Amino acid sequence: MITNKQSTGIRGLDKMLHGGLVPGRAYIVSGPEGSGKTILSTQFLVDGVEGGERVLFVALEEPPNELKYNLRVFGWPIDGIEVLDANSDIRRFEPTPILEISTEEEPFRFSQIKDEIRKTSDTESHEVTVHSLQQLLKSLFLKRGYSRVVIDSMTALRYFCMKDFEENISTQSFMRFLAESKVTTLLTVETTEAMEMAPEAFLARGEIRLYRVRDESGIKRFISIEKYKGSTHDESIRSFEITPKGIVVHAG
Amino acid sequence: MDRVSTGITGLDKMLRGGLIPRRPYVISGASGTGKTIVAMQFIVDGLKRGEPCMWVSLDEPPNELKANMATFGWNLDHLKILDATPDIRMHKRTKSVIDVGTTLDVRDMEEVRDIRVSQQLRSMEVSIHSVQKMLKQEFFQHLERTKENYRRIAIDSLTALKMFSLVGVDSRIMIQSFIRFLSELEATCVIVSEHLDTSMIETEFFLARGMIRLHKWLDGSSIKRAISIEKMRGSGFDDKMRPLTIGPNGVTVDAAGKIPLNSTVVHALGSQFMEARIAEQVTVSIEKAFEMAEQCRRQGHDVSHAEMDLTRAMLMIQRGQLNEAMDMVERLRVNLELLLKPKSEVIPPPPAPEEARGI
Numbered sequence: 001m002i003t004n005k006q007s008t009g010i011r012g013l014d015k016m017l018h019g020g021l022v023p024g025r026a027y028i029v030s031g032p033e034g035s036g037k038t039i040l041s042t043q044f045l046v047d048g049v050e051g052g053e054r055v056l057f058v059a060l061e062e063p064p065n066e067l068k069y070n071l072r073v074f075g076w077p078i079d080g081i082e083v084l085d086a087n088s089d090i091r092r093f094e095p096t097p098i099l100e101i102s103t104e105e106e107p108f109r110f111s112q113i114k115d116e117i118r119k120t121s122d123t124e125s126h127e128v129t130v131h132s133l134q135q136l137l138k139s140l141f142l143k144r145g146y147s148r149v150v151i152d153s154m155t156a157l158r159y160f161c162m163k164d165f166e167e168n169i170s171t172q173s174f175m176r177f178l179a180e181s182k183v184t185t186l187l188t189v190e191t192t193e194a195m196e197m198a199p200e201a202f203l204a205r206g207e208i209r210l211y212r213v214r215d216e217s218g219i220k221r222f223i224s225i226e227k228y229k230g231s232t233h234d235e236s237i238r239s240f241e242i243t244p245k246g247i248v249v250h251a252g
Numbered sequence: 253m254d255r256v257s258t259g260i261t262g263l264d265k266m267l268r269g270g271l272i273p274r275r276p277y278v279i280s281g282a283s284g285t286g287k288t289i290v291a292m293q294f295i296v297d298g299l300k301r302g303e304p305c306m307w308v309s310l311d312e313p314p315n316e317l318k319a320n321m322a323t324f325g326w327n328l329d330h331l332k333i334l335d336a337t338p339d340i341r342m343h344k345r346t347k348s349v350i351d352v353g354t355t356l357d358v359r360d361m362e363e364v365r366d367i368r369v370s371q372q373l374r375s376m377e378v379s380i381h382s383v384q385k386m387l388k389q390e391f392f393q394h395l396e397r398t399k400e401n402y403r404r405i406a407i408d409s410l411t412a413l414k415m416f417s418l419v420g421v422d423s424r425i426m427i428q429s430f431i432r433f434l435s436e437l438e439a440t441c442v443i444v445s446e447h448l449d450t451s452m453i454e455t456e457f458f459l460a461r462g463m464i465r466l467h468k469w470l471d472g473s474s475i476k477r478a479i480s481i482e483k484m485r486g487s488g489f490d491d492k493m494r495p496l497t498i499g500p501n502g503v504t505v506d507a508a509g510k511i512p513l514n515s516t517v518v519h520a521l522g523s524q525f526m527e528a529r530i531a532e533q534v535t536v537s538i539e540k541a542f543e544m545a546e547q548c549r550r551q552g553h554d555v556s557h558a559e560m561d562l563t564r565a566m567l568m569i570q571r572g573q574l575n576e577a578m579d580m581v582e583r584l585r586v587n588l589e590l591l592l593k594p595k596s597e598v599i600p601p602p603p604a605p606e607e608a609r610g611i
Binding site for chain 2: 034062090091119156163214
């Protein structure tokens with residue numbers, strides 16, 4: 001029994017996880033579009049910031065300026081969260097140099113993020129690959145000692161950053177890298193109705209799954225723990241809501 | 253921050269005021285659900301406010317679009333329309349196939365006359381790349397001419413491009429780059445697209461900041477239409493499906509209207525995964541109930557009723573009445589447990605059934 005579990009920042013979810021997450025491991029947050037993956041993950045980081053921890057948000061699908069705007073409705077202390085803008089630039093079709101995202105790239109605090117979107121430069125185009133991101137994260141983990149990291153999303157990493165790599169093997173190696181880094185990581189994964197299990201779910205130490213069901217009264221949201229290595233957990237599907245204060249899980 | 257009106261009052265209400273400006277959105281739905289009309293109404297609203305607007309035509313030749321939209325009586329004279337529909341392909345192998353991008357065709361809607369006739373010598377092919385090049389060229393030429401940026405852009409539609417010219421990993425990256433390109437233009441964009449394969453995540457759906465879905469189904473002999481918001485980053489929204497009608501003045505949405513969701517509609521909405529999961533739980537419950545019934549029988553109780561009920565519950569699952577099935581099994585298990593109790597000293601009771609409610 002591990003006693004020093006890390007809170008997810010969501011009381012009901014902690015209860016489902018029988019105390020929280022085992023620190024230093026990678027977990028999957030999966031669900032369809034609009035199910036609340038990004039909100040859940042950010043709440044996990046906010047909990048860290050509130051406890052004085054250093055935390056990192058790796059933005060692969062949403063520009064940080066929009067993320068900042070979107071999150072402001074919750075009134076969380078997000079200013080201290082560091083954000084790494086890992087969105088690839090517009091691709092050049094002309095033969096201009098394509099540069100892999102540099103290992104010198106720095107994450108910024110939300111408080112430093114500008115309101116406008118970062119513009120692709122006219123002379124060069126930055127491209128994020130799984131390889132370059134891993135290198136960058138490796139040096140960042142060493143220098144900055146993050147205790148919590150969110151990769152939003154693993155789907156974007158697979159889809160847009162593995163062009164010249166074998167997807168499953170790169171995913172496995174990336175997950176291995178996270179495991180060796182011993183940072184508690186949430187990876188968001190987008191699912192569709194008819195999708196088979198994602199390899200990252202197979203490799204992760206746990207999977208929190210979000211569901212979104214439409215019925216006459218609107219969208220209903222549910223959450224379940226599909227897998228949790230090294231810990232017991234709630235086996236049922238519980239309902240949850242996205243409230244003005246964030247995610248609230250009704251854990252019975 | 254101000255919101256951008258969609259030009260549809262009911263939809264604005266559902267969006268709590270409209271779209272968050274300067275972001276790309278997707279309008280999806282099966283063919284004939286009204287995607288183009290919804291996109292056009294968004295553009296018309298911009299024109300009414302005197303905003304520079306652009307329509308990128310990828311499927312429908314502008315002359316047909318013009319004819320189709322004429323029925324609504326909108327003034328589209330000043331809409332810039334970019335014709336990126338592909339020519340008739342030359343079937344001879346020829347090196348003179350050129351990207352559309354090199355012959356930029358942007359004109360006001362009022363100048364749109366007839367379908368562009370494919371040239372004899374060169375035929376234009378359309379790729380994401382060429383569309384992006386054309387858009388960029390026009391965006392900057394327009395800025396130079398008028399000192400104003402385009403504020404609203406509609407792309408109609410990405411479906412054809414996806415079906416005919418994009419496949420594999422490259423297509424995802426192309427579309428990702430295209431969405432990034434649209435984001436950097438800082439115009440509010442709507443992209444019309446159909447979800448072709450439900451087992452795949454389609455890049456534009458995944459990267460768009462919001463998704464509006466249109467629905468159409470047959471109710472008896474009449475077509476019913478509805479609209480729903482599936483995702484909207486950074487804003488709360490009305491999460492119910494609302495009735496939509498296409499009338500002589502365009503699309504109207506009844507933001508207070510209700511859609512009774514019968515099982516066909518629910519099915520179309522895709523809660524299959526969840527249903528499968530519930531079905532699994534009920535099945536486990538039923539198995540346990542059968543075990544209990546078997547034990548009761550061995551103890552000399554008459555369980556024929558219980559067994560009948562369990563068969564009915566299984567039928568209910570097949571018909572998709574999962575909640576009813578769940579209730580029935582739960583009741584049965586309580587009853588069977590009561591039957592088992594008095595003799596529990598003789599035969600140990602089965603392991604306590606797990607909580608299988610969950611929903």
